[in-house]
Amino acid sequence: MQSWILAAWFLAWLSFRAESVCASRHTFRSSTVADSNLTYVRNSNICETTPGVGQISGYINIASNASMWFWFFEARNSPETAPLTLWLNGGPGCSAMIGVFQENGPCTVESDGSTTTLNPYSWNNISNMIYIDQPIGAGFSHGTGTVNSTDDAAKMMWTAFQILYESPEFSAFQGRDLIFATESYGAHYAPVFITYFNAQNALIDSGQLTGQKIIFTSLMISDGKHDPLIQYASYITFAADAPGYGPLQDASTISNMTDAFSKKDGCRAQLEDCYAAGTTHADDALCSAANNVCMQDVFYPAIRGRDSDDLRQASDSTDPFPPTYYQTLLRSQSVLDAIGATSTYDACSADVQTGFDSTGEFGRTALPPLAALADAHFPILIWVGDADIKANWLGVHEAMVSMSWYGNLTLNSTALTNWTIDGTPVASIKSVDSFTFSRVFGGGHNLPAYVPSTALQFFSRVVYKGDPPSTTSSPSSPTTSSRSSAARSVQSIAVWGCALIAVLWTLVASV
Ligand SMILES: *[C@@H]1O[C@H](CO)[C@@H](O)[C@H](O)[C@H]1NC(C)=O
Ligand SMILES: *[C@@H]1O[C@H](CO)[C@@H](O)[C@H](O)[C@H]1NC(C)=O
Numbered sequence: 001m002q003s004w005i006l007a008a009w010f011l012a013w014l015s016f017r018a019e020s021v022c023a024s025r026h027t028f029r030s031s032t033v034a035d036s037n038l039t040y041v042r043n044s045n046i047c048e049t050t051p052g053v054g055q056i057s058g059y060i061n062i063a064s065n066a067s068m069w070f071w072f073f074e075a076r077n078s079p080e081t082a083p084l085t086l087w088l089n090g091g092p093g094c095s096a097m098i099g100v101f102q103e104n105g106p107c108t109v110e111s112d113g114s115t116t117t118l119n120p121y122s123w124n125n126i127s128n129m130i131y132i133d134q135p136i137g138a139g140f141s142h143g144t145g146t147v148n149s150t151d152d153a154a155k156m157m158w159t160a161f162q163i164l165y166e167s168p169e170f171s172a173f174q175g176r177d178l179i180f181a182t183e184s185y186g187a188h189y190a191p192v193f194i195t196y197f198n199a200q201n202a203l204i205d206s207g208q209l210t211g212q213k214i215i216f217t218s219l220m221i222s223d224g225k226h227d228p229l230i231q232y233a234s235y236i237t238f239a240a241d242a243p244g245y246g247p248l249q250d251a252s253t254i255s256n257m258t259d260a261f262s263k264k265d266g267c268r269a270q271l272e273d274c275y276a277a278g279t280t281h282a283d284d285a286l287c288s289a290a291n292n293v294c295m296q297d298v299f300y301p302a303i304r305g306r307d308s309d310d311l312r313q314a315s316d317s318t319d320p321f322p323p324t325y326y327q328t329l330l331r332s333q334s335v336l337d338a339i340g341a342t343s344t345y346d347a348c349s350a351d352v353q354t355g356f357d358s359t360g361e362f363g364r365t366a367l368p369p370l371a372a373l374a375d376a377h378f379p380i381l382i383w384v385g386d387a388d389i390k391a392n393w394l395g396v397h398e399a400m401v402s403m404s405w406y407g408n409l410t411l412n413s414t415a416l417t418n419w420t421i422d423g424t425p426v427a428s429i430k431s432v433d434s435f436t437f438s439r440v441f442g443g444g445h446n447l448p449a450y451v452p453s454t455a456l457q458f459f460s461r462v463v464y465k466g467d468p469p470s471t472t473s474s475p476s477s478p479t480t481s482s483r484s485s486a487a488r489s490v491q492s493i494a495v496w497g498c499a500l501i502a503v504l505w506t507l508v509a510s511v
């Protein structure tokens with residue numbers, strides 16, 4: 001009798017352990033979106049190793065053939081009141097894990113491909129952060145079809161947010177500030193996504209649609225690809241004399257680029273034909289061809305010999321910055337098991353690139369929906385690293401003062417003034433109401449990677465709506481941790497424990 005009770009207690013204890021150890025993979029089934037769920041792991045302890053700071057990683061399965069990878073990091077400070085920020089990388093087809101490990105996430109990865117170092121300038125210092133690999137095909141996200149347009153990507157992202165905000169893990173964010181932060185090709189995504197979400201919100205308000213309202217409260221785009229016509233022209237101006245750096249190419253190259261841009265049937269003429277064709281897909285091939293001509297005749301000559309992301313770096317650098325050691329980490333099976341990733345990591349998907357190219361999106365402007373948001377006083381920060389050639393600040397500035405919104409002329413006639421932090425000018429900046437443009441000194445294309453401290457300051461301006469509670473407290477020096485290997489052994493103990501419990505249960509069940 002006595003031993004029977006003991007055995008029962010032991011089994012009860014085992015099942016309790018099994019629950020807490022084996023059920024590290026959780027599932028939330030949506031009751032509003034058919035065939036969808038959230039499958040995730042809590043607190044893998046990978047990358048964010050700050051004690052007490054939670055994280056969630058996994059897939060938003062928006063349909064039976066479409067799984068979107070996400071990685072959520074709780075804010076290091078006041079997570080229960082801090083806003084939620086969505087970070088997307090560009091490409092199109094590039095993974096938001098670039099953001100996590102190279103730009104503004106909780107850690108960077110050392111050259112051994114496994115040791116992580118905490119990033120004191122991580123944006124989760126002041127905001128809850130969710131990084132999403134999108135569209136389907138980017139990073140760890142996978143599905144059957146290929147997403148080939150920003151419009152389609154917007155719909156999928158909306159569905160993903162429906163599932164997220166319905167889930168107990170994220171429902172607390174309903175009504176909290178929601179910041180959209182992105183870079184590069186994200187200049188196409190952001191205004192279209194926000195406009196689409198707003199339209200869905202209006203349908204929900206009028207009772208024509210059932211769902212969660214998802215209200216973005218501000219937008220920040222660094223080094224954006226906004227408008228081919230303006231930005232291809234800017235390669236000529238920038239290569240002739242990059243402010244603060246000087247000429248990037250010789251006069252004969254500049255002259256050739258100018259001819260190629262302006263000549264009959266050249267880059268400009270072809271882009272103008274594409275623009276005139278509007279947004280119908282009848283002229284996909286025309287827009288795609290225009291972009292290809294411009295790449296060949298204007299972009300490549302402008303960047304010759306240099307890294308297009310950072311004019312200070314040679315194109316053939318053997319030790320390019322930012323390093324890609326994180327990709328080794330994301331190929332480690334034990335790390336994948338720990339974070340709940342079941343697909344193969346692809347930093348930038350060639351299939352997605354090809355898809356967007358085939359619909360001609362690279363030749364089209366992304367300005368009209370951005371202009372409409374600016375015109376409606378939606379808070380927008382446009383910031384550009386001044387060493388980036390690809391989305392150089394002269395071109396982005398020209399796009400902002402040329403697009404159709406009430407502040408364009410005022411912005412153009414307002415001078416940039418230096419923003420000085422701790423005695424050092426970090427950027428020059430100007431605003432019209434809630435619209436801000438900035439040239440960031442010394443920044444390259446993936447901006448936060450080059451100027452992490454300044455980037456966190458910019459993010460603070462957005463989070464605290466221009467009024468950070470205090471200027472920089474000196475951050476503690478980065479601490480190297482060997483948590484990834486520790487996490488690995490915890491993980492293998494957990495796996496063996498689960499296997500043992502499973503065997504015991506099978507034995508019990510068969511008795
Ligand atoms: C989650 O949803 C996906 C897509 O519909 C499905 O394939 C998968 O089996 C579901 N997972 C769970 C654990 O229910
Ligand atoms: C999923 O399947 C549907 C129906 O076949 C298709 O229309 C859609 O493009 C697919 N989506 C993805 C992301 O694979």
Ligand SMILES: *[C@@H]1O[C@H](CO)[C@@H](O)[C@H](O)[C@H]1NC(C)=O
Nearest residue numbers: 250251252253254255256301
């Ligand atoms: C400029 O174009 C001419 C004619 O196409 C070509 O011969 C020359 O090599 C080009 N110069 C440079 C610097 O690219």
Ligand SMILES: *[C@@H]1O[C@H](CO)[C@@H](O)[C@H](O)[C@H]1NC(C)=O
Nearest residue numbers: 145146147148149284358359
């Ligand atoms: C883009 O994708 C859509 C939907 O999957 C498809 O109908 C269309 O043919 C694709 N466009 C091109 C140019 O491949």
Ligand SMILES: *[C@@H]1O[C@H](CO)[C@@H](O)[C@H](O)[C@H]1NC(C)=O
Nearest residue numbers: 398401402403408409412413
């Ligand atoms: C902006 O101002 C400059 C003069 O400072 C002028 O040359 C240029 O045409 C203006 N741009 C626009 C788009 O108004």
Ligand SMILES: *[C@@H]1O[C@H](CO)[C@@H](O)[C@H](O)[C@H]1NC(C)=O
Nearest residue numbers: 401402403404405406408409
């Ligand atoms: C500025 O925006 C207005 C609309 O507010 C538009 O009519 C005008 O063309 C724009 N100016 C330039 C230089 O693009």
Ligand SMILES: *[C@@H]1O[C@H](CO)[C@@H](O)[C@H](O)[C@H]1NC(C)=O
Nearest residue numbers: 417418424425426427428441
């Ligand atoms: C702004 O800062 C830059 C970079 O340090 C410097 O070159 C420039 O002279 C400063 N401009 C003014 C007006 O102080």
Ligand SMILES: *[C@@H]1O[C@H](CO)[C@@H](O)[C@H](O)[C@H]1NC(C)=O
Nearest residue numbers: 076120121125473474475476
């Ligand atoms: C980020 O937060 C950590 C922990 O709260 C703090 O030690 C660090 O100083 C903060 N970093 C910055 C740049 O404020």
